[in-house]
Amino acid sequence: MLFRSHLIVARPNKPMVAGKVKSITLEIDSPTRVVRRVVVERWNQGQPVATVSFQLLETGSQPDSAYTLEGHLGQGSKVIRGDEFPAIALRMFPLFR
Numbered sequence: 163m164l165f166r167s168h169l170i171v172a173r174p175n176k177p178m179v180a181g182k183v184k185s186i187t188l189e190i191d192s193p194t195r196v197v198r199r200v201v202v203e204r205w206n207q208g209q210p211v212a213t214v215s216f217q218l219l220e221t222g223s224q225p226d227s228a229y230t231l232e233g234h235l236g237q238g239s240k241v242i243r244g245d246e247f248p249a250i251a252l253r254m255f256p257l258f259r
Contacts, residue, residue, distance in 0.1 A: 167192055183202060186201070186203075199216065201213060201216075
């Protein structure tokens, strides 16, 4: 099947501000406006370190749980919310810097 598509390539204006992403390319199906492919190029100190590609394989509906944090956790896992357990949340913040 032949797809008519648009390619959009995004590159940071200021490399020092952008961090380690050199470019992101979106391949969009023109008639349906569906994103068919995304390619992220990562660089470190001016050298390529990774190219990650995401490709649409199929479309369909997802259950509502696919859009919540709890829907991605294993059985028995617990979500710690800052407003419910502020003391625990404050102790955990330094771990994510």
